[in-house]
Amino acid sequence: MDETRIQDRSGAGEPSIADLEETAPTRQAAISGGVRTPRPHDSGAMHVRGTARYTDDEPELPGTLHIYIAQSIHAHARIVSLDVAKVREAPGVACVLTADDIPGQNDYSPVFGDDPILAEDEVHCIGQPVFAVAATSRDLARRAAMLGIVEYEVLPHAILIDEAIRASDLANEDLLPAHTMQLGDWNAAIASAACSIDGRIEVGGQDHFYLEGQIATAAPLEDGDVFVRSSTQHPSEVQHNVAKMLGVPDHAVTVEVRRMGGGFGGKESQPALFACLAALVAVKTGRPAKCRLDRDDDMVMTGKRHEVRIDYRLGFDADGRIAGADFAHVVRCGASKDLSGAIADRAMFHADNAYDLKAARIHSRRVKTNTVSNTAFRGFGGPQGMVGIERALDRVAHLTGRDPLDVRKANFYAPPGQTPGTTPYHMAVTDCVISEIVDELEASSDYRARRKAVSEFNASSAILKKGLALTPVKFGISFTTSHLNQAGALVHVYKDGSVHLNHGGTEMGQGLFTKVAQVVAEEFQIDLERVKITATSTAKVPNTSATAASSGSDLNGMAAQAAARTIRRRLVDFASARYRVPKEAIAFKANRVVIGETEKRFSDLVGEAYLARVPLSSTGFYATPGVAYDRERASGTPFYYFAYGAACSEVLVDTLTGEHRLLRADILHDCGQSLNPAIDRGQIEGGFIQGMGWLTMEELWWDAKGHLKTHAPSTYKIPTANDRPDDLRIAIWDKGENLSETIYRSKAVGEPPFMLAISVFCALSDAVLAAGGGRRFPDLDAPATPERVLQAVESVKA
Template identity: 45%
Template sequence: MSALSERPENPIVGIPLPHESAALHVTGEALYTDDLVVRTAGALHAWPVQAPHTHALVTSLRPEPAYDVPGVVRVLTAADVPGVNDAGIKHDEPLFPTEVMFHGHAVCWVLGETLEAARLGAEAVEVEYEPLPALVTVQEAIAAESFQGARPHLERGDVDGALDDAAHVFEGEFEFAGQEHFYLETHASLALVDEGGQVLVHSSTQHPSETQEIVAHVLGLPSHAVTVQCLRMGGAFGGKEMQPHGYAAIAALGATLTGRPVRLRLNRTQDITMSGKRHGFHSTWRVGFDDEGHVVGLEATLTADGGWSLDLSEPVLARALCHIDNAYWVPNVRVDGRIARTNKTSQTAFRGFGGPQGMLVMEDILGRCAPRLGIDPVELRRRNFYKSHHTTPYGQPVRHADRLQACWDQVAESGEVARRREEVAEFNRRHPHTKRGLAMTPVKFGISFNLTAFNQAGALVHVYKDGSVLINHGGTEMGQGLHTKMLQVAATTLGVPLERVRLAPTRTDKVPNTSATAASSGADLNGAAIKNACEQIR
């Protein structure tokens, strides 16, 4: 089984199966983080005190009036933090800020016997602010030179010479905004402390190990004193890779101080106003073409809207630089990246993780330049496709590029693109005020993490005396079917029926120091770990 060319007997991998929780999903019996509250006696509820300013200093905070509200148990402030008052890996995200950095920023949290008591208590907290000038758009940040983090640079060839010698040179500017993840399940955490002081946090998180790390440093505890479990998520799309940590820390802090379980779940309005989005980007570019429409040189600057703190903006920007070529050969290229610091939520991972933003810049370039070159946009793209002898700007050999051409031709033919574009043109001739369009674009997307060290995973496999198997891995389930695949991998590797294998929830005390379930790598990495563990047992 160790050789890639060998196939195991009676493989279960590859067999179409229902999602392992499908029956629970459709009957409504699947438990999510907030559902666990009904099984937890005496849980307190958390509610944020959100600032009404986009940028301001907190000059006074008086929590005392909240205690006059029936049912209010505790108001959490920076003075309560025994460890580090920060929710970010970069230590640039104060959990209880003295400077409000975006509209809706939580300055403290109220714990109540009921959610309504916590909400009314939050309204009673008295906060005074000194409003400050705010930077809201990327262009405002650029003008103010408000940047943060690293400034990556990607370069190959003689860009200046290529642009000087190019038959056609164009330049432009392009700006586009981000999106809200809008996962069905909003951010949620439930924290408990046992008789030995062990902190257990149930969290809707794509990165339990990092949630554990942040909770531990906020509480001033070693990581072994904190366990994070993720049963399942009701969607994530990157929005729960970095952002859950602070909410988990609030719940854990409350549980530690009160000795009672604490539940924190954002309602939809809070989730939208407090959590990060996809990074919007601003780009400027200058591109050169030869007389046949081949790109000969590209110079660009990409500015990501990072929001108020770094979060994952640096790797998002790095991936955008690695995708600006998309599916096209650009022999001479120079791209600079920078991260704008704006008074918005801290923008974060979102499906594609900078890849769509980088590719969109190149597609905008080709779409705008095609009419100026007098070349059909579909044809201009086809002429610039990678060939198998090419390399990317970051030095990766391009293999099997003939598949790109084959895919393109097949889609054009099966989609009847030529006929449909004629219909579009005819419609537009007959309708002066209503227009249609049809675009066709390729997509290059790289899976796995740009930082090689993150491309690792772990698994724990138990085989019991009766022949039953229990598996645990570091990946998190957010509806994508990861757990189903892992069950198939274990059953196939061990050569046992699928019903002999059971999967336990993802927990940091079972598989430690994991990477996030992200970068389209969850099945590959965790599946390899389970396969390896099962082979060791065999």
């Protein structure tokens, strides 16, 4: 690599924390670590040192039992008999659990009641729990489980989408009812358009591959209560499922989680299974219990991102402006309903992405397969929906002979101040800044010149082909199940002026705890170091929603702000009365409080308030306003606002092997007024790379009998540092400001960047198109593995 190239890449390198601090907005008060200040993750140093404690790092209590789960070996079968007598007699075994041992409800599902903790009469996928063994070591538990005798009657099964459709059609019933969204006369609009296309794309699933696998521990308490530590994004749901399994009130179960080693949605609904088993062992034996999966069992037993088949039909004019669109989704749900209804709905909500479809229909079928039940994954169906329209627009561009970026720009929703477009679910899009973001990225990435350079390269290179694509993201922020848009927080100010913070959000590496602590520091105008971040606990903040839907900072930040402001108002009232000054003359500055002509340290005022018996603890609550969706009418306002971004990706494809490299990616993303630019940049980069993995290399494969063959790092490839492009240019949009009243006008950043990686998939398609001289639009499904890319190359050359 030549020196100029190295220097160029270095010039586009990412700034350090210190660099970001120099460019942070000028602050009136010089506190350390308030909002909009780039601060490192609160556990970052501990992660590097290896001292950050996860569930498995907590010291084991004396007598702890270890649980192994015996799994179904058939995709669909009736259990004829189950004999665990020899299992009970095995060395070290303290307890063997079957469905008959569950005192309450045998169910850990999030909604529909169709996920048995332990199988009763039938099994519906390989990996479904049949019985569990608790022994003095995990190895002894596993060895004992091998002694169990299960007699099955094998039943017909469906593994692939086509098999599931045939089974559903035969039974005249899908796993979940179909759903349709409609806007205008879409059929007439397509029929009367000057041009039309139709096509199909298969979008694969994805394993969460969190670094910390599923794990739960449970300790018996007095009066039949139980204390559970769970690696979960949804402590309240784990609490509720454990309680209903034991047949006790929710207040008898406490669930705590300090941090997870990754979640990505995989720890939203499914951790309840492992917590239930640990709690049941603890209650039955009176001994602590731990249920920890190894990687292979974790990948076999837990749900994935939903696979989706998308058939599309578009009508458009010679410039590529869409007159009408029709999308038909078939969603592969797996063996149970889990969260599939809401996930499939969100794929529909995002079938338009950033494009104003004047007339459209989105139809969605949700079918059952005898594979592990698919579940939440970063983006929650939104990425699958977006891939469909981006793929369709690339075909429109090819047919009209226009640059794909020009076709995209011609169809964007109108910017603020202009007549807003309407989504297929009848929500006005009033905050769309995608045109401005794309224009800026087009210029900063030098898109037009690079497009010309890519064409020139391809004309002179017979084997290696380059591709370039710039794609947008518009992603709705809020839970589409309206009642989940709520959060609580608890703030204590101790008499020395230090602050204890607790809220219902969970930390899975995304920096939520740091951001919310910054909010509290900002409200009190104290240094961030004065705020103690504590483990999420159902005993402190009840009835919490999952940390999901990109809403962690929005919800919990507002709740914590409300709690802090209550205490601050009490301090103002106290200071006003004690020092006989108007409340307006009291101001919180950097670690001090100005009271008229008097100035005190924050800690001193707190100490005086304590002596005066002023309450220094408060709860806070927040409910997102204005979100409501009438699902029966497929109409409403399911999102509080939209997050926007764009990415430009350039790839190089070897047409002899199908292998590719991402050479460069330019990203411009809207975080509103970022709460923490350093953490947000990390989320943007991480989301983009994970999305790239989903669309290019992470392939799930089941054999005809339903065995997952990609169940370990040896067979399932995720992106590594080597897959990150040498030239990665990330910028937070400096004009960003949320038009909705969010916490300090910030925007969610957990999920939206994931879909920036669609630009990589589109760039690969562009390179394959070039391999055939641009004559034939390639058939390319996701993930675009080397095998699929090579097959597409051969097809365009034919």
